Amino acid sequence: xxxxxxxxxxxxxxxxxxxxxxxxxxxxxxxxxxxxxxxxxxxxxxxxxxxxxxxxxxxxxxxxxxxxxxxxxxxxxxxxxxxxxxxxxxxxxxxxxxxxxxxxxxxxxxxxxxxxxxxxxxxxxxxxxxxxxxxxxxxxxxxxxxxxxxxxxxxxxxxxxxxxxxxxxxxxxxxxxxxxxxxxxxx
Amino acid sequence: xxxxxxxxxxxxxxxxxxxxxxxxxxxxxxxxxxxxxxxxxxxxxxxxxxxxxxxxxxxxxxxxxxxxxxxxxxxxxxxxxxxxxxxxxxxxxxxxxxxxxxxxxxxxxxxxxxxxxxxxxxxxxxxxxxxxxxxxxxxxxxxxxxxxxxxxxxxxxxxxxxxxxxxxxxxxxxxxxxxxxxxxxxxxxxxxxxxxxxxxxxxxxxxxxxxxxxxxxxxxxxxxxxxxxxxxxxxxxxxxxxxxxxxxxxxxxxxxxxxxxxxxxxxxxxxxxxxxxxxxxxxxxxxxxxxxxxxxxxxxxxxxxxxxxxxxxxxxxxxxxxxxxxxxxxxxxxxxxxxxxxxxxxxxxxxxxxxxxxxxxxxxxxxxxxxxxxxxxxxxxxxxxxxxxxxxxxxxxxxxxxxxxxxxxxxxxxxxxxxxxxxxxxxxxxxxxxxxxxxxxxxxxxxxxxxxxxxxxxxxxxxxxxxxxxxxxxxxxxxxxxxxxxxxxxxxxxxxxxxxxxxxxxxxxx
Ligand SMILES: [Cu+2]
Numbered sequence: 001x002x003x004x005x006x007x008x009x010x011x012x013x014x015x016x017x018x019x020x021x022x023x024x025x026x027x028x029x030x031x032x033x034x035x036x037x038x039x040x041x042x043x044x045x046x047x048x049x050x051x052x053x054x055x056x057x058x059x060x061x062x063x064x065x066x067x068x069x070x071x072x073x074x075x076x077x078x079x080x081x082x083x084x085x086x087x088x089x090x091x092x093x094x095x096x097x098x099x100x101x102x103x104x105x106x107x108x109x110x111x112x113x114x115x116x117x118x119x120x121x122x123x124x125x126x127x128x129x130x131x132x133x134x135x136x137x138x139x140x141x142x143x144x145x146x147x148x149x150x151x152x153x154x155x156x157x158x159x160x161x162x163x164x165x166x167x168x169x170x171x172x173x174x175x176x177x178x179x180x181x182x183x184x185x186x187x
Numbered sequence: 188x189x190x191x192x193x194x195x196x197x198x199x200x201x202x203x204x205x206x207x208x209x210x211x212x213x214x215x216x217x218x219x220x221x222x223x224x225x226x227x228x229x230x231x232x233x234x235x236x237x238x239x240x241x242x243x244x245x246x247x248x249x250x251x252x253x254x255x256x257x258x259x260x261x262x263x264x265x266x267x268x269x270x271x272x273x274x275x276x277x278x279x280x281x282x283x284x285x286x287x288x289x290x291x292x293x294x295x296x297x298x299x300x301x302x303x304x305x306x307x308x309x310x311x312x313x314x315x316x317x318x319x320x321x322x323x324x325x326x327x328x329x330x331x332x333x334x335x336x337x338x339x340x341x342x343x344x345x346x347x348x349x350x351x352x353x354x355x356x357x358x359x360x361x362x363x364x365x366x367x368x369x370x371x372x373x374x375x376x377x378x379x380x381x382x383x384x385x386x387x388x389x390x391x392x393x394x395x396x397x398x399x400x401x402x403x404x405x406x407x408x409x410x411x412x413x414x415x416x417x418x419x420x421x422x423x424x425x426x427x428x429x430x431x432x433x434x435x436x437x438x439x440x441x442x443x444x445x446x447x448x449x450x451x452x453x454x455x456x457x458x459x460x461x462x463x464x465x466x467x468x469x470x471x472x473x474x475x476x477x478x479x480x481x482x483x484x485x486x487x488x489x490x491x492x493x494x495x496x497x498x499x500x501x502x503x504x505x506x507x508x509x510x511x512x513x514x515x516x517x518x519x520x521x522x523x524x525x526x527x528x529x530x531x532x533x534x535x536x537x538x539x540x541x542x543x544x545x546x547x548x549x550x551x552x553x554x555x556x557x558x559x560x561x562x563x564x565x566x567x568x569x570x571x572x573x574x575x576x577x578x579x580x581x582x583x584x585x586x587x588x589x590x591x592x593x594x595x596x597x598x599x600x601x602x603x604x605x606x607x608x609x610x611x612x613x614x615x616x617x618x619x620x621x622x623x624x625x626x627x628x629x630x631x632x633x634x635x636x637x638x639x640x641x642x643x644x645x646x647x648x649x650x651x652x653x654x655x656x657x658x659x660x661x662x663x664x665x666x667x668x669x670x671x672x673x674x675x676x677x678x679x680x681x682x683x684x685x686x687x688x689x690x691x692x693x694x695x696x697x
Pocket of ligand 1: 099
């Protein structure tokens with residue numbers, strides 16, 4: 001459930017969860033107060049103030065809840081966890097150049113954390129890894145002229161062929177900047 | 188007669204929609220705004236046609252160069268000479284009438300000329316091959332020239348155009364607003380609906396102008412350095428720091444992010460100003476001005492540093508602490524939105540509403556803006572940023588904010604149009620516009636967000652994989668409905684009638 005919530009589609013449903021009740025309430029209030037009963041409202045100001053308090057508390061709790069729930073999925077936390085797990089880190093160095101990648105390896109083991117360290121040698125590029133089922137797992141932003149690489153630590157769960165795509169517009173052949181990773185069963 | 192009125196008067200078709208009423212003595216607050224609004228609609232027509240080209244190149248598998256050319260032109264035309272210029276035009280007319288100061292002199296002229304000339308020059312550069320996307324995402328265009336993707340001449344032409352557009356937005360417009368609001372003598376005959384600067388409907392104008400000026404300054408410095416080097420005034424080596432991708436990207440997003448926030452401040456503020464005019468009981472007051480202003484201040488304070496969310500996936504080059512800060516500040520803007528939601532609901536609840544196309548357009552635009560805000564805070568969360576950054580989600584967010592703004596100002600224009608032109612609009616046609624726009628904009632926004640959720644990349648000329656085409660087709664479908672809405676709007680402006688002639692359905696004489 002939590003895994004789904006912090007995926008791309010999870011983001012979509014959370015956005016709808018914020019939109020739908022609001023849109024319904026707006027439609028109801030506008031209809032009611034412009035067609036059905038246009039007279040001044042008789043709700044005491046005190047009641048409205050109380051509702052305001054409840055509304056703001058709900059928003060605050062919801063916002064804090066979402067942001068606390070997401071902590072576990074932040075790659076920074078994954079990196080810290082990998083460092084303390086005792087499992088040896090698999091390292092992959094990525095160099096992006098218009099329009100392709102050089103990688104120190106294209107094969108990793110499932111279940112063991114991998115650190116991707118990416119650089120660009122010309123312009124801005126991305127490095128996004130897609131699950132075989134089409135989901136995007138993560139993306140990195142690569143720029144040239146920097147001292148340190150951009151990094152992500154990720155642990156692949158299932159073996160398979162994972163697509164790599166550039167997600168930062170980098171010129172006329174941006175869409176053919178593709179690569180692949182093979183995730184194998186751990187031995 | 189002012190130059191601006193003459194220009195509007197002599198423009199075919201579009202001029203007819205906006206020709207200014209000279210009998211009222213209000214030309215000083217009408218002429219430049221009318222010219223700017225007219226020009227923004229010309230850009231909209233261009234941008235709309237280009238918008239259709241993008242999915243069409245994908246559906247028919249055409250040359251991908253066309254995709255990137257239209258991507259750059261469509262985005263740039265919608266964001267700047269359409270969206271921003273429409274806001275400037277309506278906003279200036281409105282503030283002129285609120286504080287009784289004329290919109291005349293050198294600054295309106297400079298704002299207008301730099302915006303439109305700059306956008307035209309940029310268009311020429313793009314047609315010459317300068318395909319940098321609307322955010323000059325290819326850092327730097329110089330690299331493109333070095334790689335032989337486009338020529339150095341196109342870079343110089345393109346940068347000149349971009350620079351002029353930025354000068355309009357960052358310098359001339361904010362200076363004009365601040366000059367109007369804080370200096371000069373009030374002319375009582377220009378006051379249409381007096382407002383003080385503490386009024387939520389006016390406060391947003393000031394905050395937005397200050398935001399543009401302050402947040403844009405670093406980009407102006409970087410841009411000026413680059414332009415001087417491109418023109419050979421200073422050696423390229425002296426501009427090397429400004430050409431660093433990281434310098435360019437951060438200064439760009441400090442501006443671009445805050446420009447969007449400035450537009451959001453203006454949108455909220457315009458809604459606060461317009462809603463009271465349509466309350467059924469004639470109170471002309473918001474539920475609470477204090478609460479309304481608090482929302483604007485929260486929006487301003489939280490938004491200034493939330494631009495850091497653009498670089499979350501850049502770790503550790505952007506330290507995680509800064510990304511967290513950007514994450515939390517972005518969600519903080521949501522608290523401001525929650526306050527404004529309560530203010531609007533309580534205001535309508537207590538005072539009733541006179542539903543007319545203009546105010547309903549304003550309210551729907553505001554709802555679209557809330558959807559946009561929800562999509563924005565979601566993708567500013569660090570965990571979601573890693574799965575949404577660089578996807579259609581971001582395009583959906585950007586397009587939605589521009590559409591929300593456009594609809595908001597088109598709704599506000601319903602209110603000001605009779606004063607500006609001495610003509611009124613047919614409400615039946617107005618309702619058609621409102622419903623078409625609602626279906627088109629919410630449909631297109633949700634289709635693009637869904638594409639992003641499915642991992643569909645943005646600015647990417649290969650939609651035909653992983654089942655992404657469906658989101659492209661849906662976006663095209665709703666985009667065409669949006670196009671129809673704009674055509675209906677233009678039709679209603681063309682068919683506007685003299686104020687003395689009754690409009691709408693007339694009772695049939697027996
Ligand atoms: Cu690339």
